[in-house]
Amino acid sequence: MKRFVVIMVVLAAILLVFVQGVLATANYVYHEQTNNNPGCGSGAYMNPLAPTAGQAVNIRFKVEYQFYTNQVRVYYTTDGSNPSGAFGAGTGTTQVTAATYDCTFGSPPLVDVANATIPGQLGNTTVKYKISAWHSGGGAEIFANSGGCTTSDCATTFSYNVPLAAALADLNAAQQGSAILVAWETVSEIGNVGFNLWRGVSPSAPDTQLNSALIPSQAPGSSQGFSYEWADEANLVNGTTYYYWVEDVDVNGVLTRHGPVSVAYSAPTAVTLTDASATPTWPLTAGALLVGGLLAFLIAAMRRRTAS
Incomplete structure (x- = not known):
């Protein structure tokens, strides 16, 4: 009798697993954007919480219960549109990344924890x-934090x-003398390591x-802004319009270009000495000669008077 009971329990357990595997639907799927651990394994629900350009993001979430599901996906977009899709196939511009089951926790029935990675993006x-x-x-396909959706x-x-x-x-x-002064100012430099400065003769x-x-x-990494200047004197040609771009470089090597701004360059013209002298000098010279002559006459007259 005992053997019969044991056999029946084993068969019931096998049947339960079979039913769950064939017809099961997740009781819930849960995710949050925090540093909290979902329940097992190493890693937070989301890491990092504030990614920089080019930095991948690890997404972890709970699925209740173990064996109720065997497929986990993350649908995502990068163009501002709302992600959409079904059973692992995205629609429109939606991309899909497959998640993997990471670990389980709790008392039977166990809860699965899965994780997926969204690739790094541009700033x-x-x-x-x-x-x-x-x-x-x-x-059915059950979506996270959406009840029975x-x-x-x-x-x-x-x-x-x-x-x-x-x-x-x-x-x-702006042109300053024989150079073109390029200036830029930042609001913040989070994740920034530096800049490149580019020039061209076309806005394209x-x-x-x-x-x-x-x-x-x-x-680097500051939330404050700073000011920069660069004097360009490199092979500037008179009558040419120059375009400038500033390219910021982040900690992951991702480049983001800003601009262009333009300047129509005009080479400075030389100023001659005659151009700078607008007042003729001959009246001053004649006056000096006249005064000198009078002084000489007075000195000579005084000498004659003394001698007599």
């Missing part, structure tokens, strides 16, 4: 993403912004890099 990009889980044997249309959208390495407040150029693209070595940031 000034907004990333939006949605998370889902389902079982390939059947059952089974389509991406009603799913919760998470997002984060990738800032520019250096946020520019101003970029300008530069053709000359003016700095041979990176122009260093005045305070």
Whole structure:
């Protein structure tokens, strides 16, 4: 009798696992944008919370329960649109990254923790993403933090912004004497290591890099802004319009170009000595001679009077 009971329990457990594997639907999928640990393994729900340009983001989330799902995905966009898709296939500009099951925790039934990586993006990009889980044997696709939502249309959208390495407040150029002075000012330099300065004769693209070595940031990683200047005297040609770009370089080597601004260059003309003298000098010379003559006459008369 005992053997029969044991066999029945084993068969019931196998049947339960089979049913869960074929027809199961996740009880819930959960994610948050914090440094908290989802329940097991190493790593936060989101790391890093404030990515810089080019920095990948690791996304972790919980799926209840183990064996209820065997497929986990992250749908994401980088163009500002809302992510959409179903069962691992994105629509429109939505991209999809597959997650992996990382670990489990809790008392049976266990909770799965999965993780996925969203690739690094350029500065000034907004990333939006949605998370889902389902079982390939059947059952609905459940989206994170969305109750019983089974389509991406009603799913919760998470997002984060990738800032520019250096946020520019101003970029300008003006001729000063025989040079063109290029000046730029930043609002912040979070993730910035320095700048390159480019010049061209067309607004479409530069053709000359003016700095041979990176122009260093005045305070890498600072949330404050700074001012920079560069005097360009490199082979300037009279009558040419020059265009300038500033390129910031972040800690991951990602380049972001700003500009252009333009200046119509006019070579300074030489000023002659005669041009600078507008008043003739002969009246002064004649007056000096007259005064000198009178003084000489008076001195001679005084000498004769003394001698007599």
